[in-house]
Amino acid sequence: MKQLAIIGASYLQAPLIQKAKELGCETHVFAWAADDVGEKIADHFYPISIVEKEQILQKCREIGIDGICTIASDLAAVTVNYVAEQMGLPGNGMRCCEKSTNKHKMREAFRAAGDPSPRSVLVGPNTDLSALEGMQYPLIVKPTDRSGSRGITEVRRPAGLPAAIARAREQSFERMALVEEFVQGQEYSVECISFQGAHHLLQITLKYTTGAPMYIETGHMQPAPLTADMQENVRQVVFHALDTLEIKNGASHSELKIDAAGQIRLIEIGGRMGGDCIGSHLVPWTTGLDYVGMVVQIALGQAPDLQRRAEFYPACGVRFVFGPRDLELREALRGVPGLALLEESPVDPMDHIVTDSSTRFGYYIFAAQDPARICEWMEK
Numbered sequence: 477m478k479q480l481a482i483i484g485a486s487y488l489q490a491p492l493i494q495k496a497k498e499l500g501c502e503t504h505v506f507a508w509a510a511d512d513v514g515e516k517i518a519d520h521f522y523p524i525s526i527v528e529k530e531q532i533l534q535k536c537r538e539i540g541i542d543g544i545c546t547i548a549s550d551l552a553a554v555t556v557n558y559v560a561e562q563m564g565l566p567g568n569g570m571r572c573c574e575k576s577t578n579k580h581k582m583r584e585a586f587r588a589a590g591d592p593s594p595r596s597v598l599v600g601p602n603t604d605l606s607a608l609e610g611m612q613y614p615l616i617v618k619p620t621d622r623s624g625s626r627g628i629t630e631v632r633r634p635a636g637l638p639a640a641i642a643r644a645r646e647q648s649f650e651r652m653a654l655v656e657e658f659v660q661g662q663e664y665s666v667e668c669i670s671f672q673g674a675h676h677l678l679q680i681t682l683k684y685t686t687g688a689p690m691y692i693e694t695g696h697m698q699p700a701p702l703t704a705d706m707q708e709n710v711r712q713v714v715f716h717a718l719d720t721l722e723i724k725n726g727a728s729h730s731e732l733k734i735d736a737a738g739q740i741r742l743i744e745i746g747g748r749m750g751g752d753c754i755g756s757h758l759v760p761w762t763t764g765l766d767y768v769g770m771v772v773q774i775a776l777g778q779a780p781d782l783q784r785r786a787e788f789y790p791a792c793g794v795r796f797v798f799g800p801r802d803l804e805l806r807e808a809l810r811g812v813p814g815l816a817l818l819e820e821s822p823v824d825p826m827d828h829i830v831t832d833s834s835t836r837f838g839y840y841i842f843a844a845q846d847p848a849r850i851c852e853w854m855e856k
Contacts, residue, residue, distance in 0.1 A: 477502050478776055481536050481544040481559070483526050483552040485514025491756040492547045493517050495768040501776075504539055506532050506555075526551060529558045536563065543775035547727065547768065548751035550577045550623045557747075566777050568747050572722035576747035579620045579654050582721065586742060589720040592713065593742040596656035599641050608637070614658040614688075617641055619648035623746065624833035630658065630688040659743065661735035664700050665750055666714050667759050669770045669780050673724045675715045676782060678767060679759045680707060681750070683731075684854055686798075693833055695795040696754055697850050698762040706738065713740045723747045726774050727755060727767065752833065753794045757841055761818065764788035789816075791847035793854050797823055797838040798830050805856055806840050815853065816843045 478501045482493055485507035493514055496503050505518035508525045515521045524531050526549075536544065536559050543566060544559050546552035554577055560567025568576070575581045579596075586593040597607050598620070608615075617640040619627040627647030629640040637655070644653035663683040669676050682700040685691045702710070714730045729750035731743040749755030749771060759767040764784035773780050797803060803823065809815055820840040830836050844850050 478542045479504060479539055480772065480775065481506065481532075481539070481541045482514070482518070483507070483532070483544065483546040483555050484549050485510070485512040485518070485521065487513050488548040488751055488756075489514045489546065490517065491768050492545065492771065495766075496772050499769060499772055501772065504536075504541065506535070526555055529555045533559050533562055541565070543772075543777065545726065545771050545775035547749040547755060547771060549748060550621070550746055553577060553746070553748045566725050566774055568723055568725055572724070572747060575721045576723060576728075576745060577621060578650075579618065579744055580652070582744060583654070583656070585720050586717065589716070591717045591720055591742055592740060594657045594659050596654050599645075599653045599655055601645075601651065605637065608655055611655070612657050615655055616658050617644045617653055617655050619644045620652045620654050621649050622647050624751070625690060625692045626832045626834070627653075628690055628832075630691070632688075659733045659735075659741045661733035661739075661741070663731065663733050663743070664702075664710070665696070665754065666710060666730040666732065667750055667755055667767065668714065668718065668728045668730070669767065669774070669782075670718065670724055670726060670728060671774055671780055673719075675718055676780075677707075677711045677714065678765055679763055680710060681754055681758065682851075690831070692830060692836075693752055693796065694798065695793060695854050696752060696758060697791065697793045697847075697854055698754075698758045699791065699847070701847060701851070702734075706734065709738070709740060710734075713742070714745075717742055717745055721745060721747065727771050729755070752796075753839060753841060757819065758792050758794060760786065761789055761792045761841075761843065789843035790845050791850045792818070792841060792843045793850040794839055794841045795854065796833075796836045797840075798836060799826060805853070809840075809842055809853065812853075814844055814846060814849055817841075818843055 480501040509523035557573040627644040680700040682697040684695040727749035770780035821838040823838040
C-alpha cells in the first residue's frame with residue numbers, strides 16, 4: 477500500500493484525503509490540531525503545524541512516504557515542495573515554490589520572461605512611497621504571500637494608500653505589501669494539471685466578486701463563456717507562465733483578466749488546485765475528469781488519468797453565502813425548472829461581517845443544461 481502524506485486537515489483537504497483512500501493509499505495527514513474533518517477521516521493524523529517543515533520532513537522519513545501533496549493552500553504547498561525536494565519525490569522544488577507563493581517574486585519572474593502582468597512595486601516598513609509616483613490609479617494593494625482575498629484593497633486616490641498598505645502588511649506573513657496597477661476586464665481562473673513539464677488545461681472558470689474595494693469572490697461558473705479562439709489564447713499565455721514559474725508537476729490555478737479588446741493580463745498563479753470548490757467540485761462536474769485523483773497520481777510519480785470517467789453537466793456554478801438574501805435565492809432555486817441543486821454546505825452563524833473568503837457563511841453548487849441559466853442565477 478502506498479503511503480501518502482497530505483498537508484492540511486481542513487474541509488479543503490477532505491476531498492483529497494477521501495480520494496487518496498479510494499485509490500488505495502494509506503493517508504498521513506499533518507496539521508495543527510483543531511478538530512477539523514481531516515483529523516477524523518485520515519488513517520493517521522499528526523498534530524504538527526503545516527508550517528513546521530523540518531518536523532514534517534522528519535516524520536515523513538520515519539514513515540517512508542511514497543508521495544506528498546495538498547490542494548487549495550499556498551501555505552501548505554511550501555511544505556509539500558520542501559519535503560518532496562528533500563526526499564526526491566515528485567514536486568516542483570523550492571525555487572518554483574518561491575515564485576508561485578510570493579506575489580512579488582512572481583511579478584519579477586513574469587516581467588523577466590515577458591509574461592503579461594500589471595506593473596507593481598514592493599512596499600515594506602521603510603519604503604519611500606515616492607517609489608509609487610507615476611503609477612496609474614486605481615491601485616490594488618495586497619499582501620505578498622496570502623490568498624483567499626485576505627488584505628486586498630482597491631485604492632482610488634493617494635490618500636487611501638497608507639491605510640491599505642498597513643492592512644496588507646498586517647495580513648502578510650513577511651509583513652510586506654505589493655502595490656500594483658489595476659487591470660481592467662473580466663476575471664477568470666484556469667485549472668491545469670502538469671506532469672514532468674507537460675501541461676494540460678482542464679477548465680476555465682468565470683469569476684464573480686463583490687467588486688471594490690475588497691474583491692471577495694461571490695461565486696464561480698464553469699465553463700467560462702469564451703470563444704474557441706480566446707480559449708486557445710488563454711492556454712498559450714498560461715502555459716508560458718507555468719514554464720516561467722517552473723511548475724512542472726501537479727495542479728495549478730491561474731487567475732487572469734481579459735479586457736474588451738481581448739488582451740489577457742495575468743493576476744497570479746498558484747502551484748496548487750484552486751479553492752472555493754473550483755478544483756474539487758466544479759471541474760469534475762463540468763468535465764467528467766477526476767482532478768483530485770490526478771493530484772494523487774502525480775504525487776506518487778504516476779501519469780495523470782486524463783480520460784473522462786463520469787457523466788458531467790454542461791454548466792455548473794457555486795454561490796457563496798454572504799447573508800440571508802443568498803439563502804433566499806438558494807431556497808428559490810430548488811423549484812426552478814432546468815436547475816439542479818447538487819450540494820450545499822452547512823451555514824455558519826451570521827454573526828460577523830464578511831471580510832475575505834474564509835469568513836463567508838457557506839456555499840451551494842448547482843447545475844443546468846443551459847449555461848445561460850447559470851449566468852442568470854449568479855447575477856441575481
